[in-house]
Amino acid sequence: MGKKVLITLNENDVAPRFDLTTEVLITTLEADGPVAEDKTIVLAHASPEDLCQLILNEGIAIVICGGIEEEFFEYLTWKKVQVLDSVMGPWDRARDRLAQGDLKAGAILFDRTGEIALA
């Protein structure tokens, strides 16, 4: 039985705010790693309470999101949902890193090249 994972979406990235999320992706990670299926859900409106309810109803084991308020973080953790918060970057990269067992809260997955002098 795979683990169900929910990723909050903002276009191609993990949404910066849990409470303002209007689109989520639900995927299942099988025990040996590969992703079994992806399902995108567009929410009627941004509501952290409704999102928590969706997470519990769907039997989600892991949530990948950006910033999340303490009360929702504590609530989900209390409900035995693992919350990997402050993840920044493309959602597919976050999903793949999780499948590889290499995703932690606070992970920054953006490519940081371009005009900034990053020497």
Next chain:
Amino acid sequence: MSSTSFGQIRGLFRSPVDLPTLLDGLSTGVIITDRVRRVVFLNSASEALTGFSRVDVRGVPCCHVLRASVCSRDCVIAGAEKSNAPVTMEADIVNREHRKIPVRLSAAPLHDTQGTLVGFLETVEDIRTSQETCESIQNVATFSQLIGRSSKMKELFQLIPVVAQTDSSLLITGETGTGKDVLAEVIHKASDRSEGAFIKINCGALPETLLESELFGHRKGAFTGAVSDKAGRLRLAHNGTLYLTEIGDLPLPLQVKLLTFLDDKIVFPLGSTSGFQADVRVIAATHRNLEQMVRESHFRQDLLFRLNVVRFHLPPLRERGEDIGLLLDHFLKIFTVRFGKHIKDFSRQVRHLLLTYPYPGNVRELRNIVEYATSICPSGMIESDHLPSYLVEEPVIFGNGEDTPGSETPAPAEWLSQDQGTGLNWGAIERKLIIETLLKANGRRSKAAQMLGWGRTTLWRKMKQYGLEDSADQAALPRV
């Protein structure tokens, strides 16, 4: 990323000035982005507000670092770009520590000498103080987030504004769940430092070496893995408040270093010979008995004297009388709205039970109980079926393996209520419970763990915590 170079300002003074030096002195957060709104620089105040380090988030889109409520629909930088002029708006951010903070954002475009747009300057101002004006002292039912009507809380509410205006170190004591963190933040908000950062660090959550680096910071190369300079929490709290929770768990070597800081107010990062003069108010909190720890040589007496300039003791909920009812109604109202339920009240039987329960976990436990009951109850009245099972189930009868009549060990909740009047704290109660259960189990730890409903490791850990390991080994109790 190993670079710590954040540019210099030339032509303004006789010699070049480092940009961080210039901007880190400000109490307002400053974020500099490039043309496509990726972070180039955060000053110290921004680091404290967002919880992110400038080194880590360099090159990351601003909206993922600032996480303001306006980022996706009404970006302040986009507004500045469109109007080619400074734009200001109010919003809220959610920082790395899961706090939602109301802020005032301003953004202005930055042009080079040729007039070409090169980036944006954004300021982030914490407006919690102006939004949350403290309740007047006369209204003693609440003080900011603290709620209470009992005489002990009224006394506390009257002292808060007085103490908040001083810069003295403050020690907050009280059992777990009594609201020490809330009180520390309330004092910060009510003080003149409210526009500065409120930096919290849990002294019991990190290993000693990591804690030292977190608290005092380090220089690049100070130890393996120190790839860049890091400002410690003490420096981040400059012009603000540093809140040290679980101070009783601070390792002795760090106690000495903290004591030195409290004396000199100079922060020396690891590996650095030059210090930084930090203007920080220190608030410490613990659920431990520091005087006893001093007697046992686990806590430095001089540090206790330093921290204990002003002391607040938060009473346990069982000593707050009418506050229990007040808090039950308060949390019921909050969770009813949050969960969108139509719950009228607690039934008479449930209210009686909740008013007489001793709450070893204090306000936190009460809040959790109400949250649980509100989420379980579909509508109408909260009945006993909607309460967590440990509150309502019959006491578990533990046998001693021989089914001897009268050998029952009461369930912890029942046992607790028996000891309610003895004045023992939770640690002492738990220690006593372990000893009595071990005696009933004839010293067999696996049996005792089973009787307590714990794992063997939990029992071992708690025995070690309460110094029972040796005594159990020495006791002439048969072990299996």
